[in-house]
Amino acid sequence: AQKITQTQPGMFVQEKEAVTLDCTYDTSDQSYGLFWYKQPSSGEMIFLIYQGSYDEQNATEGRYSLNFQKARKSANLVISASQLGDSAMYFCAMREGRFAGYNKLIFGAGTRLAVHP
Amino acid sequence: NAGVTQTPKFQVLKTGQSMTLQCAQDMNHNSMYWYRQDPGMGLRLIYYSASEGTTDKGEVPNGYNVSRLNKREFSLRLESAAPSQTSVYFCASSEGTGLATEAFFGQGTRLTVV
Numbered sequence: 001a002q003k004i005t006q007t008q009p010g011m012f013v014q015e016k017e018a019v020t021l022d023c024t025y026d027t028s029d030q031s032y033g034l035f036w037y038k039q040p041s042s043g044e045m046i047f048l049i050y051q052g053s054y055d056e057q058n059a060t061e062g063r064y065s066l067n068f069q070k071a072r073k074s075a076n077l078v079i080s081a082s083q084l085g086d087s088a089m090y091f092c093a094m095r096e097g098r099f100a101g102y103n104k105l106i107f108g109a110g111t112r113l114a115v116h117p
Numbered sequence: 118n119a120g121v122t123q124t125p126k127f128q129v130l131k132t133g134q135s136m137t138l139q140c141a142q143d144m145n146h147n148s149m150y151w152y153r154q155d156p157g158m159g160l161r162l163i164y165y166s167a168s169e170g171t172t173d174k175g176e177v178p179n180g181y182n183v184s185r186l187n188k189r190e191f192s193l194r195l196e197s198a199a200p201s202q203t204s205v206y207f208c209a210s211s212e213g214t215g216l217a218t219e220a221f222f223g224q225g226t227r228l229t230v231v
Contacts, residue, residue, distance in 0.1 A: 009157070033216035045207065045222035052216055091159055095216055104175070105150075105209075105220055107159040 003027065004092050004108035012114040013082045020067070021077040021111045023092030029053075031097030034075040035105065036066065039089040048090075051075055053097075079113075087115045119143050123208050123223035130198045130230045138193040138226050140208030148211045149191035150175075150220065151183060153204040160207060166191055198230045 005024045013019040025034065036048040051059045051066045059066040067076040079086055092108040121142045130136055142149065147168045152160040152175075162175030164183040172183050180202060182194045191210075195202060208223040 004159070006159075031216065035219075043205070043225045045209075047219050047221075050217050050219070093160075095218075097216060104162060104165060106162070106176075107152075109157055109159040 003106045004094055006092055006108040006111050008111045009109075010112045010114070012116055013079075015084060015115055015117050016081055018078060018080045019082055019113065021079070021090050021092075021113065023075045023077065023108060025073050025075060025092070025094050027073075027094065027096050029097040033095045034066070034068070035093040035095070036064070036075075036077045037091045037093060037107075039091065039110070040085075041088070045091075049077070082115045084115050084117065087113060089113075121208055121210055121221050121223035123206075123226050125226060126224065127227050128229070130195075130228065132199060132230060134198050135194065135196050136198065137195075138206055138208075138228075139190070140192065140223060141190045142208075142210040142221070143189065144210060144212065144221065145188070146210035146212040146221075147188070149185065150209045150211075151181070151191070151193045152207045152209065153177065153202075154207060154225070155204050163193065163206075198228075200230045202228065203230045204228060 032053045034051045038046045049061045049064045051068045063080045065078045089110045091110045093105045124139045150165040151163040154160045166172045166185040169188045184192045206226045209220045211218045211220045
């Protein structure tokens with residue numbers, strides 16, 4: 001079974017508008033962490049934001065926020081005021097508590113975001 | 118600030134050839150990983166090393182071997198390359214054992230097997 005599901009293969013948004021990238025996850029652990037990474041066309045993986053399963057507040061980092069709905073097992077990334085430089089592939093990832101000691105990260109298939117001027 | 122360095126960046130192999138992908142990190146991290154990235158499948162874990170001297174299989178280990186040479190270096194070997202191993206390979210490292218531990222990635226190696 002897929003641990004991380006990103007149902008949007010591609011998204012586009014107008015510059016300066018907000019966009020939400022969906023991520024749902026599957027785990028039986030009570031303790032887990034959720035990550036979003038950005039991969040621009042140059043290929044590197046850039047860490048964006050982290051949310052812990054016990055965090056009561058939604059994580060925010062500048063223009064990025066994570067809409068965490070624990071009961072629905074969703075961790076959607078919200079990018080506000082999109083910029084042309086936000087065009088990239090975005091990956092959702094999870095680390096389950098039982099694997100924390102081994103630091104294993106499981107990734108979704110990714111969503112390609114295109115920002116139009 | 119080198120971070121995680123992978124060599125080579127590009128490689129073309131013929132079916133049946135062998136090669137080793139090299140990875141080195143200068144952040145004194147304990148844990149290192151090898152992922153492969155294929156279109157529509159995200160990044161899949163091949164092997165990981167929680168600490169120097171240990172290695173474990175990930176989701177897709179078949180056809181690969183790894184060596185944790187020392188704390189800095191973690192190599193991935195393809196003994197007999199197959200076209201199905203055409204992919205982009207990423208090495209990553211991380212420190213600590215907490216859930217929030219960030220993984221740092223290399224620039225990737227684009228491998229084509231013909």
